[in-house]
Amino acid sequence: xxxxxxxxxxxxxxxxxxxxxxxxxxxxxxxxxxxxxxxxxxxxxxxxxxxxxxxxxxxxxxxxxxxxxxxxxxxxxxxxxxxxxxxxxxxxxxxxxxxxxxxxxxxxxxxxxxxxxxxxxxxxxxxxxxxxxxxxxxxxxxxxxxxxxxxxxxxxxxxxxxxxxxxxxxxxxxxxxxxxxxxxxxxxxxxxxxxxxxxxxxxxxxxxxxxxxxxxxxxxxxxxxxxxxxxxxxxxxxxxxxxxxxxxxxxxxxxxxxxxxxxxxxxxxxxxxxxxxxxxxxxxxxxxxxxxxxxxxxxxxxxxxxx
Numbered sequence: 138x139x140x141x142x143x144x145x146x147x148x149x150x151x152x153x154x155x156x157x158x159x160x161x162x163x164x165x166x167x168x169x170x171x172x173x174x175x176x177x178x179x180x181x182x183x184x185x186x187x188x189x190x191x192x193x194x195x196x197x198x199x200x201x202x203x204x205x206x207x208x209x210x211x212x213x214x215x216x217x218x219x220x221x222x223x224x225x226x227x228x229x230x231x232x233x234x235x236x237x238x239x240x241x242x243x244x245x246x247x248x249x250x251x252x253x254x255x256x257x258x259x260x261x262x263x264x265x266x267x268x269x270x271x272x273x274x275x276x277x278x279x280x281x282x283x284x285x286x287x288x289x290x291x292x293x294x295x296x297x298x299x300x301x302x303x304x305x306x307x308x309x310x311x312x313x314x315x316x317x318x319x320x321x322x323x324x325x326x327x328x329x330x331x332x333x334x335x336x337x338x339x340x341x342x343x344x345x346x347x348x349x350x351x352x353x354x355x356x357x358x359x360x361x362x363x364x365x366x367x368x369x370x371x372x373x374x375x376x377x378x379x380x381x382x383x384x385x386x387x388x389x390x391x392x393x394x395x396x397x398x399x400x401x402x403x404x405x406x407x408x409x410x411x412x413x414x415x416x417x418x419x420x421x422x423x424x425x426x427x428x429x430x431x432x433x434x435x436x437x438x439x440x441x442x443x444x
Contacts, residue, residue, distance in 0.1 A: 140196040142173040148201030186212025202230015207422040225443035238350025259438035282421035285344025291420040309355030325377040332406035361393030
């Protein structure tokens with residue numbers, strides 16, 4: 138069955154619909170055989186991907202940004218297929234964290250050329266398990282999930298988007314704007330962090346990030362050694378830190394230099410138990426997922442990526 142391109146026309150501050158005209162021209166000129174469909178509402182990409190995989194489709198290309206990729210991956214993983222599944226991406230978003238982590242050019246024309254002559258590399262996918270009204274739920278991610286001030290910032294960004302019905306900027310700017318809003322009232326809280334079969338580590342944190350890829354927040358190198366192909370998570374915990382000092386350390390995140398600070402601890406593992414208060418927000422790939430305690434596991438080499 139030919140690949141399906143799922144197009145989110147409002148990604149990239151609504152530029153993707155226009156970009157599609159050029160992308161279609163490139164693919165058609167090269168006689169690339171594909172189907173395509175446009176998303177029409179939030180989570181539609183996930184629904185489409187899930188249904189297509191259940192019906193035997195094994196190759197899906199996501200055209201959009203990090204949110205679109207995340208929806209497609211959740212749909213593919215939730216389909217329960219035993220087939221080898223392939224995902225491709227054509228970059229047309231604002232944050233672009235996944236393509237940074239995957240070392241894919243932020244150039245949709247170059248992405249098209251790679252899809253025309255792809256080579257396939259296995260990549261890992263993260264899985265979050267949590268309880269909602271006493272029922273176990275799951276959510277998949279490509280880049281990173283986090284509990285703490287990063288999740289509260291994502292929550293604020295999403296509220297701003299919902300209020301204005303549009304993005305409040307591109308790249309890292311919405312994250313930084315919300316950081317300055319959220320930080321004054323944010324209070325560190327106690328968690329217990331257990332990695333694989335190790336002993337639980339009690340700590341008071343600003344945030345704990347479980348990273349599959351190196352980047353989040355529109356270009357922040359939160360986990361500089363993370364690799365989407367190494368079958369491991371990099372866990373970055375920022376312990377309680379004065380807010381003025383946090384603002385001084387914050388710029389170092391863009392180059393991954395924050396990990397040298399004494400309040401920042403790094404761990405590696407494949408199964409992460411993060412037990413926190415019921416009010417603690419959890420985000421994954423820029424989407425608010427749940428509140429409270431989570432278990433995060435690596436789905437090793439879960440998908441083949443078109444590079």
